[in-house]
Amino acid sequence: MKLSALKRSGIAAITLVVALGLAACGSSSSGGSSASTSPSSSGASASKDATLAAMLPSSISSKGSLTIGTDASYAPSEFVDTDGKTIIGFDADLAKALGTVLGLKVDLQNAPFDSLVESVKNGKFDLGVSSFTINADRLKQVDMVSYFNAGTSWAVEKGNPAGIKPDSACGKKVAVQKGTVQVDDITARSKTCTNAGKPAITIDQYQLQSDATAAVVSGKDDAMLADSPVVAYAVKQTGDKLEVTGQTYAAAPYGIAVPKGQGQYTQAIQGAMQKLMDTGVYLDILKKWGVDSGAITQSQINPVS
Numbered sequence: 200m201k202l203s204a205l206k207r208s209g210i211a212a213i214t215l216v217v218a219l220g221l222a223a224c225g226s227s228s229s230g231g232s233s234a235s236t237s238p239s240s241s242g243a244s245a246s247k248d249a250t251l252a253a254m255l256p257s258s259i260s261s262k263g264s265l266t267i268g269t270d271a272s273y274a275p276s277e278f279v280d281t282d283g284k285t286i287i288g289f290d291a292d293l294a295k296a297l298g299t300v301l302g303l304k305v306d307l308q309n310a311p312f313d314s315l316v317e318s319v320k321n322g323k324f325d326l327g328v329s330s331f332t333i334n335a336d337r338l339k340q341v342d343m344v345s346y347f348n349a350g351t352s353w354a355v356e357k358g359n360p361a362g363i364k365p366d367s368a369c370g371k372k373v374a375v376q377k378g379t380v381q382v383d384d385i386t387a388r389s390k391t392c393t394n395a396g397k398p399a400i401t402i403d404q405y406q407l408q409s410d411a412t413a414a415v416v417s418g419k420d421d422a423m424l425a426d427s428p429v430v431a432y433a434v435k436q437t438g439d440k441l442e443v444t445g446q447t448y449a450a451a452p453y454g455i456a457v458p459k460g461q462g463q464y465t466q467a468i469q470g471a472m473q474k475l476m477d478t479g480v481y482l483d484i485l486k487k488w489g490v491d492s493g494a495i496t497q498s499q500i501n502p503v504s
Contacts, residue, residue, distance in 0.1 A: 313378030327456030343454030370398035
């Protein structure tokens with residue numbers, strides 16, 4: 200996502216971050232949201248399901264709200280709006296609709312991605328909704344309710360002057376967000392390089408995805424890899440400055456992180472997500488953000504990939 204040599208400036212990087220929703224600027228803010236939602240473009244709207252609401256633990260139903268942790272630097276999944284504090288995106292919209300089905304207000308709290316699973320485990324957050332790819336390591340720590348499908352994509356400067364592809368990045372500088380599945384991906388690719396006697400990949404890890412993106416824009420890094428909807432959105436937001444290289448790969452489901460072993464609570468979250476799918480609210484939200492290609496039709500608890 201590098202600009203041409205004449206445009207590689209801090210101003211250009213800041214401009215991109217603004218285009219991606221001021222995500223970096225809002226890294227310490229939070230966005231509270233009520234449970235009510237407006238009817239979608241198709242007329243579908245979320246409504247409370249008393250049966251599912253009755254399955255919630257008293258600690259949550261008594262306070263009348265869900266405190267949900269998210270890393271708001273991952274447009275279009277979750278990022279900070281132009282007011283510098285409101286968290287928006289398709290994950291944010293789904294979380295609010297989920298709250299409506301359960302009869303709860305939703306308080307989205309911005310936090311570093313690599314802290315979220317632990318914060319769900321220790322009770323700081325009731326749920327984690329932040330584009331978590333469901334994998335074996337996370338399933339050891341939390342239960343996960345599936346709701347989307349995404350793969351990994353790479354982005355480079357338009358025209359790909361460095362000639363980078365996912366399988367030919369040896370000796371290049373690549374940006375990635377800390378705590379994501381892409382860290383393991385790029386680490387393994389670098390090891391393949393060194394095992395073959397080629398230069399290692401320089402892996403630059405950033406706390407925020409918006410910072411990883413800005414690093415490529417500024418010319419600090421040669422490429423970035425992230426979840427496919429995030430890369431697609433960045434391509435759209437940067438106009439002709441960015442393009443995808445290679446094919447999307449390693450498709451896997453996203454999951455809502457729920458404290459481990461909570462029985463009916465986890466079932467209520469899964470049931471509420473399934474209701475959003477069945478009523479059309481879910482698909483309308485994905486279409487609003489242009490990510491409906493990742494839609495699934497059945498929400499599951501701890502699906503085996």
